[in-house]
Amino acid sequence: MNKSASESIEKSVKSSLNHLKSTSPYLILGVSGGPDSMALLYTLFKLNVNVFVIHINYSIRGESSNLDQELVEGMSAEWGFECCSVKLDSKKAKGNFQNWAREERYRIFRELKEELQADTILTAHHQDDQIETILQRLFRGSGPQTWKGLSLWDGELLRPLLTITKKEVLKYCEEEAIPFRIDESNLESKYARNFLRNEFSESMDEFFPGWKENILGLREKGRLTEAAVNHIYKEVLKNSELNLQRFSELSEELKTSILKTYIEDQVSGMKLSKGLILELLKVESLQAGTSVAINDQYSLMRGRGMISIHNSEESGILEVSLSKEKVEEGFSVNNLAFNILETREQGLVLSLDSDKLNWPLTLRGWKNGDRFQPFGMDGSQKISDHLTNKKIPSVKKEKALILSGADSTIYAIIFPQEGRTKEIGSISETAKCTDTTMNFFTIKLK
The missing domain is CATH 3.40.50.620 (HUPs)
Incomplete structure (x- = not known):
């Protein structure tokens, strides 16, 4: 040499x-x-x-x-x-x-x-x-x-x-x-x-x-294509979700690339075959609130105007029974603290009239079809719609919890707390506190 x-x-x-x-x-x-x-x-x-x-x-x-x-x-x-x-x-x-x-x-x-x-x-x-x-x-x-x-x-x-x-x-x-x-x-x-x-x-x-030189020349085309796809992806992505209207305007070829980029960007280590991507494209035509499985852990969910990824292992679903005695002693679960006080607490806290609640209570994840009467409203509203109105991203909605009574009446929704600093959740009109409230059921962050 x-x-x-x-x-x-x-x-x-x-x-x-x-x-x-x-x-x-x-x-x-x-x-x-x-x-x-x-x-x-x-x-x-x-x-x-x-x-x-x-x-x-x-x-x-x-x-x-x-x-x-x-x-x-x-x-x-x-x-x-x-x-x-x-x-x-x-x-x-x-x-x-x-x-x-x-x-x-x-x-x-x-x-x-x-x-x-x-x-x-x-x-x-x-x-x-x-x-x-x-x-x-x-x-x-x-x-x-x-x-x-x-x-x-x-x-x-x-x-x-x-x-x-x-x-x-x-x-x-x-x-x-x-x-x-x-x-x-x-x-x-x-x-x-x-x-x-x-x-x-x-x-x-x-x-x-x-x-071989011709094959190596494809690298530049690959880099240009990747740059173009990433540019469009950034336009379609909003708050870790895909804007459905913008996504629907793309060609079928671009949809495939954008969806693949989205999933592999949001889920570390995820690699997808072309066949699976084509199957996942069906999410676009699903009804709002339904999903298509990516694998055993992740699914692609079609929300109202958005497409998001749902992680079943991080959904926040749990079910805990709360007796009045347990809460009076002070009870904590899932980074939430529950108590019954004689005076109303100020600050970042949800307050309900304890005497209006049908004990024991249940803290659980919400389900499709769950409804409640939001504070200040005459009629009821779906939990999913309320979370949308509160601008909770679809990818985080599954982590929301509800508090219900023994008769299944929903008294409060507790929002996912990532990045939220102004409100813990929403209360029901049926359990609101008034000037005559004597016992305040409180929910706050630990």
């Missing part, structure tokens, strides 16, 4: 490291023992960059896996790097082994990052990996905004070799006498990425010279 080619790898790595503003003495580098990660480790050694090396032994190739581990640990010690290895039991893998291995690998990386209080995880992805990633997304029908491929730097992961080809990496290892191991399972084409690498790419090189 001529000097300029060698310098190109070291220059690329050095340039990539300029993205870092490290406040930690540690950078973490995952090293498998293959040519890519060993080349990166050696380059960091030459550049005198301190990293903590982590090796994952999946125990899938018997003695070969152990030899990989020995190489990584031995060369890390020789080049002056701290190193640790984690051995996993591949028999615990469920479904696709490659997916399981990747999830386990990054879980371990992130746990180590937190333990060491490191800023960044380095990986040895190169340009051929970039091309394979874009191809897989194309073949799976992913939208244009995914064509941007892997990022050099995404705030947590840094990929210093992303502009370097596999051929350059191998030549660098040869000329610099960098030891590495070959994972023989990568020579099998039973996994999609291996097929692209071992068979598809070779045939494409023969029939379509320069095709």
Whole structure:
């Protein structure tokens, strides 16, 4: 390898490291023992960059896996790097082994990052990996905004070799006498990425010279599409909900992209298939107050003029019985304090006439169809409509609680408290306090 080619790898790595503003003495580098990660480790050694090396032994190739581990640990010690290895039991893998291995690998990386209080995880992805990633997304029908491929730097992961080809990496290892191991399972084409690498790419090189540059050119189209989708998404998003009227004006293609962006933005770690997104688009035609399931925990709810995400694990639903004796002693639940006082308390508090209440009371989550008579009104109103009138976002409505009597009369609604500073909730006309009230049932925040 001529000097300029060698310098190109070291220059690329050095340039990539300029993205870092490290406040930690540690950078973490995952090293498998293959040519890519060993080349990166050696380059960091030459550049005198301190990293903590982590090796994952999946125990899938018997003695070969152990030899990989020995190489990584031995060369890390020789080049002056701290190193640790984690051995996993591949028999615990469920479904696709490659997916399981990747999830386990990054879980371990992130746990180590937190333990060491490191800023960044380095990986040895190169340009051929970039091309394979874009191809897989194309073949799976992913939208244009995914064509941007892997990022050099995404705030947590840094990929210093992303502009370097596999051929350059191998030549660098040869000329610099960098030891590495070959994972023989990568020579099998039973996994999609291996097929692209071992068979598809070779045939494409023969029939379509320069095709790799054309695939890489799709990244710019992907970035432009992503920017356009994000711009529209910000226009449609309001208070963590999608404006239904604005959403309905979009083309079907844009609706798909906006809905996917919305869910993945609001729910950390959520990834959605194209088929599921098409199913979720039905939310637009649902009746207000109904929903369509995203998974066991999350659902997409159609509100009045809005689309929102509902988290069943954070709905705030509970049911607590309140006896008069219990409240007179002072009772607290769900960050709420209940009491009966002889004088009316001022401030951020709900006050009811205790003698007008049909004891025992029940504190519970509201249900569709629940109604009450708001203070100052002659007729009744649905709880859902009252929450809308009070400008409670649909995504938070499910956390509202109601206080009802033994005869099921609803005496009060207690609003979700996130971000609210002016009122705890609303009381019923039937339980309001007057000049003749002697005992004040109070609800306030703890």
